[in-house]
Amino acid sequence: MAKITYIEASGTEHVVDVETGLTVMEGAIRNLVPGIDADCGGACACATCHVYVDPDWMARTGGRESMEDSMLDFASDVRDNSRLSCQIKVNEALDGLVVRLPEQQG
Amino acid sequence: MSAGIVIIGAGQAGLSAAEALRRRGHAGPVTLVGEEDAPPYQRPPLSKAYLSGELPADRLWLKPPAFYETAKIDLKTGVRVTAIDRAKKRVITAEGEAIAYDQLIVSTGGAARRPPIPGADLPGVHVLRTLAEADALSGALGQARRLVIIGAGYIGLEVAASARKRGLDVAVFEAADQAMARTASPLLGGWFGALHRGYGVDLQVRAGVAAITGAERADGVRLADGERVEADVVLLATGLTPGVSLAEAAGLNCADGVLVDGDARTSDPDIFAIGDVARFDSALYGRSLRLESVQNAIEQAKAAAAAITGAPASYDPVPWFWSDQYDLKLQIAGLIEGADQMVRRGDPEEGHFALFHFKDGVLIACEAVNRAPEFMAAQRLIAARARPDPDRLRDVTVAMREFLS
Numbered sequence: 001m002a003k004i005t006y007i008e009a010s011g012t013e014h015v016v017d018v019e020t021g022l023t024v025m026e027g028a029i030r031n032l033v034p035g036i037d038a039d040c041g042g043a044c045a046c047a048t049c050h051v052y053v054d055p056d057w058m059a060r061t062g063g064r065e066s067m068e069d070s071m072l073d074f075a076s077d078v079r080d081n082s083r084l085s086c087q088i089k090v091n092e093a094l095d096g097l098v099v100r101l102p103e104q105q106g
Numbered sequence: 107m108s109a110g111i112v113i114i115g116a117g118q119a120g121l122s123a124a125e126a127l128r129r130r131g132h133a134g135p136v137t138l139v140g141e142e143d144a145p146p147y148q149r150p151p152l153s154k155a156y157l158s159g160e161l162p163a164d165r166l167w168l169k170p171p172a173f174y175e176t177a178k179i180d181l182k183t184g185v186r187v188t189a190i191d192r193a194k195k196r197v198i199t200a201e202g203e204a205i206a207y208d209q210l211i212v213s214t215g216g217a218a219r220r221p222p223i224p225g226a227d228l229p230g231v232h233v234l235r236t237l238a239e240a241d242a243l244s245g246a247l248g249q250a251r252r253l254v255i256i257g258a259g260y261i262g263l264e265v266a267a268s269a270r271k272r273g274l275d276v277a278v279f280e281a282a283d284q285a286m287a288r289t290a291s292p293l294l295g296g297w298f299g300a301l302h303r304g305y306g307v308d309l310q311v312r313a314g315v316a317a318i319t320g321a322e323r324a325d326g327v328r329l330a331d332g333e334r335v336e337a338d339v340v341l342l343a344t345g346l347t348p349g350v351s352l353a354e355a356a357g358l359n360c361a362d363g364v365l366v367d368g369d370a371r372t373s374d375p376d377i378f379a380i381g382d383v384a385r386f387d388s389a390l391y392g393r394s395l396r397l398e399s400v401q402n403a404i405e406q407a408k409a410a411a412a413a414i415t416g417a418p419a420s421y422d423p424v425p426w427f428w429s430d431q432y433d434l435k436l437q438i439a440g441l442i443e444g445a446d447q448m449v450r451r452g453d454p455e456e457g458h459f460a461l462f463h464f465k466d467g468v469l470i471a472c473e474a475v476n477r478a479p480e481f482m483a484a485q486r487l488i489a490a491r492a493r494p495d496p497d498r499l500r501d502v503t504v505a506m507r508e509f510l511s
């Protein structure tokens with residue numbers, strides 16, 4: 001279990017517990033956090049699950065895989081801390097993780 | 107009092123429509139009626155991670171139970187609609203209940219097609235469309251050594267890959283002269299055929315199946331040329347029959363799909379159809395299309411929700427689709443039918459490449475194997491009816507971004 005804080009573009013915060021083994025994307029869907037569409041359901045095929053990882057957490061979430069990196073290359077408003085949340089697996093080390101959601105997906 | 111919106115079919119399209127209506131601020135009642143017992147779930151993993159055992163069922167659900175409560179969507183699972191009564195604007199369920207509607211959305215998807223092959227209804231012959239069918243297939247594979255798959259489309263090939271992961275012997279028989287014949291180019295189909303053979307799948311093209319053999323239960327197939335191949339389990343992976351029967355019986359215009367306009371509206375202005383069951387006119391491709399993809403289910407659902415809430419939609423997407431086989435990701439943007447020129451980027455021998463297809467100099471499709479930038483850029487280029495320079499496309503040192511400026 002890990003506590004994850006999702007912050008909407010509007011500033012609204014959602015602090016939820018996410019089971020180990022799920023992805024950060026699934027944590028949002030299961031807890032009704034708006035702002036992540038996840039059209040492809042986590043197949044790394046749609047780039048509609050874009051989040052910004054809080055800079056303090058980037059070392060612990062790890063970097064982008066190459067497929068993820070090139071999908072993100074074409075998403076809007078991509079920054080250094082952009083990730084596809086379906087590609088971040090939740091584990092105990094991510095307890096306390098903070099991610100911010102973009103204005104829009106895609 | 108308003109009767110609200112009734113949605114027949116609680117799959118990807120129906121759920122997406124319900125969600126899109128709420129997002130657009132529609133406040134009236136929304137009833138989502140589904141024949142399956144499961145709440146709306148993702149089908150793509152059924153042939154992939156779910157079948158190979160890597161993904162448990164509780165990760166298939168599209169939404170948690172709380173979603174339906176919070177969004178006030180009246181989800182009725184295990185309920186089949188048996189008739190649409192257009193005169194009284196209501197639908198009738200198998201239990202005889204009548205549910206009134208102001209607007210109706212038909213998102214009935216379809217059922218796995220069962221071709222008229224002798225023996226197709228023997229026990230031990232499976233199809234794969236629903237979670238229940240996936241569970242039945244998965245259970246049977248647990249007892250089996252040898253699987254024969256009839257049809258080398260996406261589902262057939264994905265099941266082949268998943269079954270190989272589970273250690274089964276797998277043979278695939280395809281009547282056409284290449285794998286993925288309906289949607290993929292010959293080069294791509296040939297490449298995927300070779301890929302599967304490399305993983306030990308006995309994949310044969312131009313190999314029609316004449317009969318499924320067996321007295322009490324299926325024990326193999328007989329090919330058109332007389333050869334007999336043994337199997338413990340046989341999977342029919344031969345496409346989808348769109349679920350038009352309700353719409354047809356109600357007198358809506360249908361032709362291999364329920365015919366709809368750019369607002370997803372059928373020939374009855376109060377009835378919409380979306381997803382795998384709907385056929386619409388594509389200006390982009392100059393013909394009518396019935397697409398079977400998650401993207402189409404979601405986007406056409408949004409179009410219907412827009413139209414119902416008063417914002418005309420003119421739905422005309424660049425179709426896209428993905429398929430996972432072994433550790434490869436295939437992503438296809440656009441449709442290749444009618445293409446007159448192909449440009450290859452990257453080397454198929456290296457396991458990642460993209461094929462661009464043109465018609466009269468306009469890019470109409472891109473098939474990308476482990477090549478996401480090509481796929482992502484192609485979506486935009488196709489939408490813009492762009493004419494990228496084939497020589498530059500071929501040149502892998504030119505970044506895909508450069509074609510977008």
Ligand SMILES: Cc1cc2nc3c(=O)[nH]c(=O)nc-3n(C[C@H](O)[C@H](O)[C@H](O)COP(=O)(O)OP(=O)(O)OC[C@H]3O[C@@H](n4cnc5c(N)ncnc54)[C@H](O)[C@@H]3O)c2cc1C
Nearest residue numbers: 115117118119141149150186187214215381382398399400
């Ligand atoms: C094994 C498999 C793998 C796939 N892989 C991919 C992939 O990788 N990528 C991709 O883009 N697409 C994939 N697809 C296709 C994708 O899943 C479909 O395009 C999508 O599910 C279509 O959504 P839909 O809502 O139109 O239809 P469905 O999801 O079929 O939903 C229709 C629902 O309506 C219900 N229904 C029908 N008639 C009635 C009735 N009379 N009363 C009540 N309910 C009714 C059905 O029970 C069903 O639950 C795959 C499909 C399958 C089967």
Ligand code: FES
Nearest residue numbers: 042044047049086
């Ligand atoms: S959910 Fe589609 S890329 Fe993450």
